[in-house]
Amino acid sequence: MVEAMWTNRYCSAQKILLVGEGDFSFSLYLATAFGSAFNIVATSLDSYAVLLKKYRKAQSNVEVLKNVGATILHEIDATRMKEDVFLRNHKFDRIVFNFPHVGFFGKEDNPALISLHQELLLGFFYNASQMLQPFGEIHVRHKTSTPFCDWNLTDLAERSSLTLFKSAPFKIEDYPGYNNKRGDGSRSDDPFPLGECSTFIFINNIDYMQMKEASVGMPLKSDYHGNLIEFNGSSCRGSRTEGMRRVVDTQTERKEHHLILRALVHRYGRDTIAGI
CATH class of the missing domain: 3.40.50.150 (Vaccinia Virus protein VP39)
Structure with missing residues (x-):
């Protein structure tokens, strides 16, 4: 990749x-x-x-x-x-x-x-x-x-x-x-x-609301603590994360990407998101 x-x-x-x-x-x-x-x-x-x-x-x-x-x-x-x-x-x-x-x-x-x-x-x-x-x-x-x-x-x-x-x-x-x-x-x-x-x-609006909901619920299998976030979006329907790897530089960006990850799970289901 x-x-x-x-x-x-x-x-x-x-x-x-x-x-x-x-x-x-x-x-x-x-x-x-x-x-x-x-x-x-x-x-x-x-x-x-x-x-x-x-x-x-x-x-x-x-x-x-x-x-x-x-x-x-x-x-x-x-x-x-x-x-x-x-x-x-x-x-x-x-x-x-x-x-x-x-x-x-x-x-x-x-x-x-x-x-x-x-x-x-x-x-x-x-x-x-x-x-x-x-x-x-x-x-x-x-x-x-x-x-x-x-x-x-x-x-x-x-x-x-x-x-x-x-x-x-x-x-x-x-x-x-x-x-x-x-x-x-x-x-x-x-x-x-x-x-x-x-x-x-x-x-x-729908994305914002799902990110807002994700910020207070739906725990992931493992919390994200590091500076590297990886997505393997081959099975993620409609996801913008296909083939993407990123070094996240700030705490704010880590939080944003974590919320998006949670919201993707909420929208598409846990089984459709690889690498969580």
């Missing part, structure tokens, strides 16, 4: 969908960390022709990604992506939308512009919630200062039966090679000031 490679909260054994990529530098960061990109589907709203006009490094980034196995899709609308002929046949462990934005049509505190941003996110959450594997995660990176906090991400996600699982401050230096882009107008290739921002992680 090939050992899975991890970077931050992403694993080479996961199926990862990137939505709204600019110059595809975040996808390239993941591919570089993994050493391949066969697990990555990276999409842009722009056509390939428009992409080349907007971003100086887009062509080279896309070519590298294709060479290491990534699936690249253009003209994918985040609010209708589950209808795409390719995407509708796939489920993902991670769906990532970095700094969603409809474009620069006025001041950011304009209520009409905020409403447009919210409509984008409502459509994205509705689609993404139906494209997740069991215990999969939706990651949205977003500014947390005013007026961006007025978008109310958590409320928007809840309308698609999603729960905020956790959030953490986003530091771009933790993602080497990723370049945030304005993506609109004559300065589309320029970065925008990040300021205070976070990664918001959402999961489906």
Whole structure:
């Protein structure tokens, strides 16, 4: 079994969908960390022709990604992506939308512009919630200062039966090679000031409830005490853990993975989960 490679909260054994990529530098960061990109589907709203006009490094980034196995899709609308002929046949462990934005049509505190941003996110959450594997995660990176906090991400996600699982401050230096882009107008290739921002992680309500139940019941055959967690998911129906091995670095992550393990047992039955 090939050992899975991890970077931050992403694993080479996961199926990862990137939505709204600019110059595809975040996808390239993941591919570089993994050493391949066969697990990555990276999409842009722009056509390939428009992409080349907007971003100086887009062509080279896309070519590298294709060479290491990534699936690249253009003209994918985040609010209708589950209808795409390719995407509708796939489920993902991670769906990532970095700094969603409809474009620069006025001041950011304009209520009409905020409403447009919210409509984008409502459509994205509705689609993404139906494209997740069991215990999969939706990651949205977003500014947390005013007026961006007025978008109310958590409320928007809840309308698609999603729960905020956790959030953490986003530091771009933790993602080497990723370049945030304005993506609109004559300065589309320029970065925008990040300021205070976070990664918001959402999961489906049913997964959250089962993890919550697992935290207070259903003891495993043996408790998990070490730093290594292993799954052999060959007989685990619908599980995202197939072929995965991971060194878990923190007590928080150990707890999360333990809860997922318990919840998998609760959902699929003890006999379907190997290695417990």
